[in-house]
Amino acid sequence: MNLPVLIIAFNRPDLFSKLLAKVLSMNPTRIYISIDGPRENKDNERMRVEEVISIAKQYSHSNQFLFKINEKNMGCGEGVSSAISWFFQNEEKGIILEDDCYPNESFFKYCEVLLTKYENDDRIGMISGDNFFLSQYSIQDSYYFSTYFHIWGWASWRRAWDGYQLRSSSKVEIEETINNNFLNQEERNFWLDNITNAFFGLVDTWDYQWVYLNFRKRRYSIMPKVNLISNIGFGELATHTKEKNSKLSSMDIVELNFPLLHPQKIKTSILTDYFSRRLMFRLPFWERIFYYLFRLFYLMITKVGLIKR
Secondary structure, X not given: OOOOEEEEEOOOHHHHHHHHHHHHHOOOOOEEEEEOOOOOOOOOHHHHHHHHHHXXXXXXXOOOEEEEEOOOOOHHHHHHHHHHHHHHHHOOEEEEEEOOEEEXXXXXXXXXXXXXXXXXXXXXXEEEOOOOOOOOOOOOOOXXXXXXXXXOOEEEEHHHHOOOOOOOXXXXXXXXXXXXXXXXXXXXXXXXXXXXXXXXXXXXXXXXXXXXXXXXXXXXEEEEOOOOEEEOOOOOOOOOOOOOOOOOOOOOOOOOOOOOOOOOOOOEOHHHHHHHHHXXXXXXXXXXXXXXHHHHHHHHHHHOXXXXX
Protein backbone atom coordinates (compact mmCIF):
# COMPACT_ATOMS: atom_id res chain seq x y z
CA MET A 1 0.00 0.00 0.00
CA ASN A 2 1.47 3.32 -1.05
CA LEU A 3 0.19 5.32 1.92
CA PRO A 4 1.30 6.19 5.47
CA VAL A 5 -0.90 5.39 8.48
CA LEU A 6 -1.19 7.20 11.82
CA ILE A 7 -2.25 5.10 14.83
CA ILE A 8 -3.38 7.08 17.87
CA ALA A 9 -3.13 4.99 21.03
CA PHE A 10 -3.47 5.41 24.77
CA ASN A 11 -4.19 2.84 27.47
CA ARG A 12 -5.61 -0.25 25.75
CA PRO A 13 -2.78 -2.60 24.76
CA ASP A 14 -5.13 -5.32 23.50
CA LEU A 15 -6.86 -3.00 21.01
CA PHE A 16 -3.59 -1.38 19.98
CA SER A 17 -1.92 -4.72 19.35
CA LYS A 18 -4.82 -5.94 17.22
CA LEU A 19 -4.95 -2.77 15.14
CA LEU A 20 -1.18 -2.65 14.69
CA ALA A 21 -1.17 -6.22 13.37
CA LYS A 22 -3.84 -5.30 10.82
CA VAL A 23 -1.96 -2.19 9.70
CA LEU A 24 1.32 -4.11 9.40
CA SER A 25 -0.39 -6.70 7.19
CA MET A 26 -1.19 -3.93 4.68
CA ASN A 27 2.49 -2.89 4.44
CA PRO A 28 2.05 0.92 4.42
CA THR A 29 4.93 3.19 3.45
CA ARG A 30 5.30 4.45 7.03
CA ILE A 31 3.53 3.91 10.35
CA TYR A 32 3.25 6.83 12.76
CA ILE A 33 2.36 5.93 16.34
CA SER A 34 1.23 8.55 18.85
CA ILE A 35 0.73 7.45 22.48
CA ASP A 36 -0.68 9.77 25.12
CA GLY A 37 0.68 9.75 28.66
CA PRO A 38 -1.18 8.33 31.68
CA ARG A 39 -3.49 10.36 33.87
CA GLU A 40 -2.25 10.73 37.42
CA ASN A 41 -5.54 9.92 39.14
CA LYS A 42 -6.31 6.64 37.33
CA ASP A 43 -5.39 3.34 38.97
CA ASN A 44 -3.15 1.06 36.89
CA GLU A 45 -3.28 3.40 33.89
CA ARG A 46 0.48 3.99 33.85
CA MET A 47 1.03 0.24 33.66
CA ARG A 48 -1.38 -0.10 30.69
CA VAL A 49 0.19 2.86 28.86
CA GLU A 50 3.66 1.41 29.41
CA GLU A 51 2.45 -1.87 27.92
CA VAL A 52 1.25 -0.01 24.81
CA ILE A 53 4.65 1.70 24.56
CA SER A 54 6.41 -1.65 24.97
CA ILE A 55 4.42 -3.14 22.07
CA ALA A 56 5.23 -0.14 19.87
CA LYS A 57 8.92 -0.12 20.75
CA GLN A 58 9.33 -3.64 19.39
CA TYR A 59 9.52 -1.86 16.03
CA SER A 60 11.79 1.01 17.06
CA HIS A 61 14.61 -0.43 14.93
CA SER A 62 12.55 -0.06 11.75
CA ASN A 63 12.78 3.02 9.56
CA GLN A 64 9.15 2.39 8.68
CA PHE A 65 8.05 3.54 12.16
CA LEU A 66 7.95 7.02 13.71
CA PHE A 67 6.92 7.66 17.31
CA LYS A 68 5.36 10.47 19.33
CA ILE A 69 5.14 9.48 22.99
CA ASN A 70 3.79 12.01 25.49
CA GLU A 71 5.29 11.90 28.99
CA LYS A 72 2.19 13.52 30.47
CA ASN A 73 -1.45 13.14 29.55
CA MET A 74 -2.57 15.69 26.98
CA GLY A 75 -6.18 14.50 26.79
CA CYS A 76 -8.48 13.87 23.86
CA GLY A 77 -8.34 17.41 22.55
CA GLU A 78 -4.67 18.32 22.50
CA GLY A 79 -3.41 14.74 22.44
CA VAL A 80 -5.25 13.66 19.30
CA SER A 81 -5.10 16.95 17.39
CA SER A 82 -1.34 17.34 18.00
CA ALA A 83 -0.82 13.78 16.73
CA ILE A 84 -2.70 14.54 13.50
CA SER A 85 -0.82 17.82 13.06
CA TRP A 86 2.48 15.94 13.54
CA PHE A 87 1.39 13.41 10.93
CA PHE A 88 0.49 16.03 8.33
CA GLN A 89 3.66 18.01 8.99
CA ASN A 90 5.46 14.99 7.59
CA GLU A 91 2.95 13.64 5.04
CA GLU A 92 0.82 15.14 2.28
CA LYS A 93 -1.94 12.56 2.78
CA GLY A 94 -2.69 9.45 4.76
CA ILE A 95 -4.94 7.33 6.98
CA ILE A 96 -5.79 8.07 10.62
CA LEU A 97 -6.91 5.30 12.98
CA GLU A 98 -7.54 5.52 16.70
CA ASP A 99 -6.81 2.33 18.61
CA ASP A 100 -10.48 1.36 19.07
CA CYS A 101 -11.24 1.44 15.32
CA TYR A 102 -10.74 -1.89 13.56
CA PRO A 103 -10.81 -1.73 9.75
CA ASN A 104 -11.77 -4.16 7.03
CA GLU A 105 -8.84 -4.78 4.68
CA SER A 106 -10.66 -3.11 1.79
CA PHE A 107 -10.72 0.15 3.79
CA PHE A 108 -7.06 0.72 2.96
CA LYS A 109 -7.42 0.32 -0.80
CA TYR A 110 -10.60 2.43 -0.75
CA CYS A 111 -8.65 5.24 0.95
CA GLU A 112 -5.70 4.83 -1.39
CA VAL A 113 -7.85 5.15 -4.51
CA LEU A 114 -9.89 8.11 -3.28
CA LEU A 115 -7.01 10.04 -1.71
CA THR A 116 -5.45 10.07 -5.16
CA LYS A 117 -8.66 10.80 -7.06
CA TYR A 118 -9.69 13.80 -4.92
CA GLU A 119 -6.24 14.99 -3.84
CA ASN A 120 -6.58 18.38 -5.51
CA ASP A 121 -10.33 18.80 -5.12
CA ASP A 122 -10.94 21.37 -2.39
CA ARG A 123 -14.60 20.40 -2.24
CA ILE A 124 -13.64 17.19 -0.38
CA GLY A 125 -12.40 17.38 3.21
CA MET A 126 -11.97 13.75 4.17
CA ILE A 127 -12.72 10.10 3.41
CA SER A 128 -14.54 8.13 6.11
CA GLY A 129 -14.72 4.38 6.56
CA ASP A 130 -18.06 4.59 8.36
CA ASN A 131 -21.52 3.67 7.14
CA PHE A 132 -24.49 3.92 9.51
CA PHE A 133 -27.27 2.72 7.20
CA LEU A 134 -27.59 -0.38 9.45
CA SER A 135 -28.93 -2.39 6.46
CA GLN A 136 -31.93 -0.07 6.09
CA TYR A 137 -30.77 1.50 2.84
CA SER A 138 -28.25 0.82 0.11
CA ILE A 139 -26.79 2.59 -2.91
CA GLN A 140 -25.36 1.37 -6.20
CA ASP A 141 -22.22 3.54 -6.21
CA SER A 142 -19.28 2.46 -4.06
CA TYR A 143 -19.46 5.61 -1.96
CA TYR A 144 -21.42 8.82 -1.51
CA PHE A 145 -20.83 12.43 -0.58
CA SER A 146 -22.08 13.79 2.72
CA THR A 147 -22.49 17.04 4.63
CA TYR A 148 -21.39 15.18 7.76
CA PHE A 149 -18.01 13.94 8.97
CA HIS A 150 -17.49 10.63 10.82
CA ILE A 151 -14.01 9.92 12.15
CA TRP A 152 -14.01 6.25 13.21
CA GLY A 153 -11.28 5.48 10.70
CA TRP A 154 -10.66 8.13 8.08
CA ALA A 155 -8.17 9.61 5.65
CA SER A 156 -7.36 13.12 4.50
CA TRP A 157 -4.78 15.52 3.15
CA ARG A 158 -2.46 18.14 4.59
CA ARG A 159 -4.30 20.75 2.51
CA ALA A 160 -7.57 19.88 4.30
CA TRP A 161 -6.10 19.83 7.84
CA ASP A 162 -4.35 23.16 7.26
CA GLY A 163 -6.13 25.82 9.31
CA TYR A 164 -7.28 23.45 12.07
CA GLN A 165 -7.61 25.14 15.46
CA LEU A 166 -8.17 23.45 18.81
CA ARG A 167 -9.30 26.66 20.50
CA SER A 168 -11.20 29.70 19.21
CA SER A 169 -13.04 32.57 20.87
CA SER A 170 -14.92 33.77 17.80
CA LYS A 171 -18.54 33.02 18.71
CA VAL A 172 -19.75 35.32 15.94
CA GLU A 173 -17.87 33.40 13.26
CA ILE A 174 -19.08 30.04 14.64
CA GLU A 175 -22.69 31.16 14.66
CA GLU A 176 -22.43 32.65 11.17
CA THR A 177 -20.90 29.44 9.79
CA ILE A 178 -23.55 27.19 11.33
CA ASN A 179 -26.43 29.43 10.24
CA ASN A 180 -25.08 29.49 6.69
CA ASN A 181 -24.84 25.68 6.55
CA PHE A 182 -28.08 24.57 8.22
CA LEU A 183 -31.70 25.66 8.08
CA ASN A 184 -33.19 23.56 10.87
CA GLN A 185 -33.03 25.44 14.17
CA GLU A 186 -32.67 22.28 16.26
CA GLU A 187 -29.70 21.21 14.19
CA ARG A 188 -28.21 24.70 14.40
CA ASN A 189 -28.50 24.57 18.18
CA PHE A 190 -26.84 21.14 18.29
CA TRP A 191 -23.81 22.28 16.32
CA LEU A 192 -23.55 25.66 18.02
CA ASP A 193 -23.57 24.11 21.49
CA ASN A 194 -21.13 21.29 20.76
CA ILE A 195 -18.71 23.25 18.60
CA THR A 196 -18.63 26.22 20.99
CA ASN A 197 -18.09 23.93 24.00
CA ALA A 198 -15.24 22.19 22.18
CA PHE A 199 -13.53 25.43 21.11
CA PHE A 200 -13.76 26.89 24.61
CA GLY A 201 -12.42 23.72 26.26
CA LEU A 202 -15.64 22.89 28.09
CA VAL A 203 -15.47 19.45 26.45
CA ASP A 204 -12.10 17.76 26.01
CA THR A 205 -12.28 16.74 22.36
CA TRP A 206 -10.77 17.54 18.97
CA ASP A 207 -13.36 16.32 16.48
CA TYR A 208 -16.00 19.06 16.61
CA GLN A 209 -13.27 21.53 15.70
CA TRP A 210 -12.36 19.40 12.66
CA VAL A 211 -16.02 19.15 11.65
CA TYR A 212 -16.35 22.93 12.02
CA LEU A 213 -13.35 23.58 9.76
CA ASN A 214 -15.03 21.52 7.04
CA PHE A 215 -18.35 23.31 7.57
CA ARG A 216 -16.58 26.67 7.28
CA LYS A 217 -14.85 25.59 4.07
CA ARG A 218 -18.14 24.20 2.69
CA ARG A 219 -16.54 20.82 2.08
CA TYR A 220 -18.02 17.33 1.78
CA SER A 221 -16.89 14.04 3.22
CA ILE A 222 -16.90 10.72 1.41
CA MET A 223 -18.53 7.66 2.99
CA PRO A 224 -18.62 4.06 1.74
CA LYS A 225 -21.72 2.12 0.66
CA VAL A 226 -20.89 -0.53 3.30
CA ASN A 227 -19.38 -0.21 6.76
CA LEU A 228 -15.59 -0.61 6.72
CA ILE A 229 -14.78 0.24 10.36
CA SER A 230 -15.86 -1.41 13.60
CA ASN A 231 -15.45 0.51 16.84
CA ILE A 232 -14.47 -2.29 19.23
CA GLY A 233 -13.60 -0.02 22.15
CA PHE A 234 -16.98 0.60 23.78
CA GLY A 235 -16.81 0.07 27.54
CA GLU A 236 -15.42 1.41 30.81
CA LEU A 237 -11.95 2.23 29.49
CA ALA A 238 -13.35 4.35 26.67
CA THR A 239 -13.31 8.13 27.05
CA HIS A 240 -16.63 8.80 25.31
CA THR A 241 -18.07 5.49 24.01
CA LYS A 242 -18.83 3.84 27.34
CA GLU A 243 -22.21 2.24 26.51
CA LYS A 244 -21.37 -1.42 25.80
CA ASN A 245 -24.86 -2.17 24.49
CA SER A 246 -24.88 0.62 21.93
CA LYS A 247 -26.02 -0.46 18.46
CA LEU A 248 -22.86 1.24 17.17
CA SER A 249 -20.57 -0.96 19.24
CA SER A 250 -18.56 -3.54 17.25
CA MET A 251 -20.62 -3.07 14.09
CA ASP A 252 -20.07 -5.62 11.35
CA ILE A 253 -17.52 -4.71 8.69
CA VAL A 254 -18.01 -5.69 5.06
CA GLU A 255 -15.64 -6.10 2.11
CA LEU A 256 -15.95 -3.32 -0.47
CA ASN A 257 -15.74 -4.50 -4.08
CA PHE A 258 -13.23 -3.13 -6.57
CA PRO A 259 -12.90 -1.42 -8.96
CA LEU A 260 -14.88 1.31 -7.26
CA LEU A 261 -18.02 2.59 -8.92
CA HIS A 262 -17.71 6.39 -8.66
CA PRO A 263 -20.70 8.74 -8.40
CA GLN A 264 -21.24 10.80 -11.53
CA LYS A 265 -21.61 14.09 -9.64
CA ILE A 266 -20.18 15.55 -6.45
CA LYS A 267 -23.35 16.30 -4.53
CA THR A 268 -25.05 15.22 -1.34
CA SER A 269 -28.40 13.50 -0.87
CA ILE A 270 -30.95 14.19 1.85
CA LEU A 271 -31.62 10.44 1.97
CA THR A 272 -28.06 9.39 2.77
CA ASP A 273 -27.46 12.37 5.07
CA TYR A 274 -30.54 11.34 7.04
CA PHE A 275 -28.67 8.39 8.56
CA SER A 276 -25.96 10.69 9.88
CA ARG A 277 -28.40 13.27 11.21
CA ARG A 278 -30.43 10.78 13.19
CA LEU A 279 -27.29 9.60 15.01
CA MET A 280 -26.54 13.06 16.34
CA PHE A 281 -29.85 14.54 17.42
CA ARG A 282 -33.53 13.83 17.64
CA LEU A 283 -35.16 14.70 14.34
CA PRO A 284 -38.48 16.57 14.07
CA PHE A 285 -41.55 14.34 14.14
CA TRP A 286 -42.50 15.11 10.53
CA GLU A 287 -39.03 14.15 9.34
CA ARG A 288 -39.04 10.86 11.23
CA ILE A 289 -42.42 9.99 9.75
CA PHE A 290 -41.27 10.93 6.23
CA TYR A 291 -38.21 8.69 6.36
CA TYR A 292 -40.14 5.87 8.00
CA LEU A 293 -42.63 5.92 5.12
CA PHE A 294 -39.83 6.28 2.61
CA ARG A 295 -38.07 3.19 3.94
CA LEU A 296 -41.29 1.17 3.78
CA PHE A 297 -41.81 2.26 0.17
CA TYR A 298 -38.17 1.58 -0.67
CA LEU A 299 -38.29 -1.94 0.77
CA MET A 300 -41.53 -2.66 -1.05
CA ILE A 301 -40.29 -1.67 -4.51
CA THR A 302 -36.98 -3.44 -3.84
CA LYS A 303 -38.85 -6.62 -2.99
CA VAL A 304 -40.80 -6.59 -6.24
CA GLY A 305 -37.63 -5.89 -8.22
CA LEU A 306 -38.32 -2.36 -9.49
CA ILE A 307 -34.90 -1.22 -8.20
CA LYS A 308 -31.77 -3.09 -7.22
CA ARG A 309 -30.31 -2.82 -3.74
